[in-house]
Every structure is written in C-alpha cells, then in structure tokens.
Amino acid sequence: MRSAAPPSRSERDRLVRKLESIGDVSADEKTAINELPMQVRTLADGEDIAVEGERPSQCCLILTGFVCRYKLLPEGRRQIFSFHTPGDFPDLQSLHLKTMDHSVATLAESRLGFIEHTYMRELIRCFPDLGSLLWRDTLIDAAIFREWMVGIGRRTAHQRIAHLLCEMALRFEAVGLTHDHNYQFPITQAEMGDALGLTVVHVNRILRSLREEQLAISNRTSVRILDWEGLKGLGEFDPTYLHQTKGTSP
Amino acid sequence: MRSAAPPSRSERDRLVRKLESIGDVSADEKTAINELPMQVRTLADGEDIAVEGERPSQCCLILTGFVCRYKLLPEGRRQIFSFHTPGDFPDLQSLHLKTMDHSVATLAESRLGFIEHTYMRELIRCFPDLGSLLWRDTLIDAAIFREWMVGIGRRTAHQRIAHLLCEMALRFEAVGLTHDHNYQFPITQAEMGDALGLTVVHVNRILRSLREEQLAISNRTSVRILDWEGLKGLGEFDPTYLHQTKGTSP
DNA sequence: CGCAATATTGACCATCATCAATTGGCGTGG
C-alpha cells in the first residue's frame, strides 16, 4: 500500500457522475465534493481494503479499478455480495455501522481515495440533501442485494449469469465506462461463481453456452454483449431496482 | 382495510425499544417519536401494504403482527427478502426511493401505523441523530440481506433453516417478544421456502429432521428452540450482522 | 360437517456440485 498522486479531475468527476446517475447534485454540493480531503493509495489486485471485524475510521472512494465485498465461510466457501465501480463508496455503511460484518477487497489494481468519517459527517451536516443522496445510494445497494437474492434463490444458473452481465453493463454505463455494450469486467470465473452461488466449473460451462448461443462473449478482463435483448430476456432483467434517474438503455 | 384505535402505549414503545436495540435514543427524540402523527389501520393476513411499482407517500410502522417484503417472478416463483416484526418500518426506504422495486405484505393480521413522509422528513430534519439511526436501521436491513445471500448461495437447506430460526429468535428478543427461546412465527412452510430459496416439500422434510434431532420444533404459528447451541452451530449463526447494541444471547 | 389451505410423504428426476485431469496464458529467471 503506497501513497499516490492526488485524484485527477476525471477521477473526482466520476463520483459526481455516479451521484448524478441516481439523483440531483447542486453546484455547491459539487464544489464541496471536489474539496473533500482524501488520501489516495494504490492497491494491487486482490488486496483487502477492510476486513470483517474491523472498525474503520474512513470511507473508501474508488477512483479507478474494481472492488468487491465478500464474506468467508468455513471450508473455503465464499460469498461475494457486490461489485463496485469507480465513483462508488463500497464501505459507506461504515459511517453508521461501526464494526465491519464483511470484508472489502480489490479485484484489480485500484486507486482509492480514503476519506475520514469526520469529513463525511461534516459534509452531510452542511449539505443534508447530499446526505439524503448518500443514504439513497446505500438503499440502492440494498436493492441490488435483493435482486441478487432473487437470482440466487429463484433463477437458474443461466439466468443469474445473464442478469449479472446486464446489471454491470448498466452500472458501468452510468459512469461512462461502457462502449457499445462492451466493458471491462476483470473478474475470474471463480469470483463470478462466488457472487452467484455457483461453482467455477458450472460458471465455465454456462459462459461457453452463452458464447455458443451468441448472447455474450467474456473473458478474464472484459465482456462483450452480442445480443442485449436476448440476454435481458434470458436473465429476466428489469433495471428498475437500480433506481437510475438518467437513461437506462445503453 | 379499516381505521382503528390509536396506537397504545405499548405499541408506541415497541418502536422506541426497537431503535434502542440498535442505538441510543434521547428523551427528546422519544417524545418526538411518540408524537408522530400516524393513521392506524388493521390489515388481515395476506394483504399487500405496498406493491412493486407504486410510489408511496407514507411509511408504515408495524404495531402488531408480522410483515414480509417479496418480489414475484414469472411462473409463480416468489422470493421473500425479509420478515418484519413490531417496531419495524418495512418500507422505510420509500423515503428516498420513490418507486417500490418490490412489494410488502402482511403474513398475519397486523395493526399498522401509516406516517406521511413529510412528517418523517420533518422528524429527521429536527433530530439529525435520529435520522442517522434510521439510516443505520436501513443499513442493518442490508446486512441481513447479505447474510441471507450467504445462506441461499452457500449454505445447505438444513443450515439455512437453522440460521433463520436463530435470527428470528434474536430479533424477536430485541423487542421483547420471546419467552425462553420460544416465539410466535406465523409463517407457512411455503413462505419459509420462498425466503430461503427452497421448495415447500424440502422445507417440510428439513423441519421434520430438526424436530427428530431435537433441535427445534415449529408449526404454523410458533417456534420452540430446544437446543440453541446446536441450532447455532448447525446454521453457522453469528449475530454480528444484526448490529444489536444490547445483549445478543437470549 | 365440509371445504380449502397447509402439511406430509413417496417416487423419480435434473440441476448443479464434486473430483480429477488437461490445456492455455503469461510472467519470471536462467
């Protein structure tokens, strides 16, 4: 873990863009966000940002890279709860839940901005509407958890994977990180399995079938969606739960 | 749906008690809570409180009874996301997410207090700490979703059911609705299956085996835990995720 | 008493897990 250059303009903008994708942000609020003091660090792929049981004193903003939240279980089992893109605060909840009940880690080399809770509280105190928007953000997090529960509980493996590829397409779109249904999605098949309650072997077979059916092609680094409507139909994907206020069809 | 008597003292107290189980509440805040204007209605078992797609203008506080949140899927599939006990606001998120992305319904005859969003906002504006506590409450909701994801994704059917029985024991305990590991839990086996991603048939078999192994006995209306430690061990139950600030071992 | 919803049980089956082996990609060091 090493210190690094301050966030660039485009890195800062990603947070604003993310927030604008789920609500309104005033000019004053933008200014305040851009003045948030943060300590930037670069973490390599696979490093923990926070670990279950810890009591963090800072929030972490993703500037570049890719992050997940997860919990480990006995016998090497793992459940991944969420994926996070630049502009996200993957551990925003630590503002109000002192003890981490799960862990947060990078899935790719990432630049992260660490912001003291005190600054976040100050920001929210001065800009209650921004506080509401951050609350809203954590509520959308929860909505995504629910949608994943639906998938894991009631959808087939094919549907779960199709659904995930659709969700990530819209979420990357919201922060300007897609190009024509293609996006960088640097996860292994094992990680995808741990997110969807499947084994690596099964994930592998299903990705093959999606490829053979010309729905989507993916590898370790990226996803290319060939048939958006087909994938959406297969995965029963309805983006309402993302509560995006801007357009939702990339 | 009919109007009903105003909330009794003990019904009002349940909300305070619930909030106190997850954080501190000042005397002023208690007073303000007790003065919240609410319209009380009694709903029968199985009635919807809010439906996916709606845009509610009120929050719903459970005074007595039992409520769940769920989503329906094609071909009659259903996923239940959460169960809610007296003192809970099952749709608190509607304060910041205008459109319901899922439905809320009673699982038993229930007395509900409906509170206009405007009053809730006013309350939060006047008592920011109470606002934080409500935010915290929705974050605990999300923590429970995550824990359910772990269960559905990575635990066996036996473990999932054991885990659920443990969780509900602690949550009822927090609002004073357990007696020596026994509590009212008025759900059908079908509903339990829809919460855990299982079929009725399988739930039935597992409840039988829990009974045979002398871990817990349950029926349509209530649960009796015979071997708390055994059940906890089987379900890998660790109550950290409930973020209860008071005792957590009934 | 009789319906309707729920619980229960049996027989059979499918999705997905497990186990095991092989291949492919890629960075590192000799």
Next chain:
DNA sequence: CCACGCCAATTGATGATGGTCAATATTGCG
C-alpha cells in the same frame, strides 16, 4: 529465448442436494 511454474480456464465422469409431480392426511374455520 525458452523452460518452468502458477493460475485460470476447460472438459469429462460421477454423484448428491434439492426439485418436480402426485397422492393423501391434517388442520382451521365458516
């Protein structure tokens, strides 16, 4: 520059958890 090593991807064979279908028993209630 190539061999080695490591991790991820891939594929095959086999098996088990849990699903499906269907019939019967219970229970609650009007």
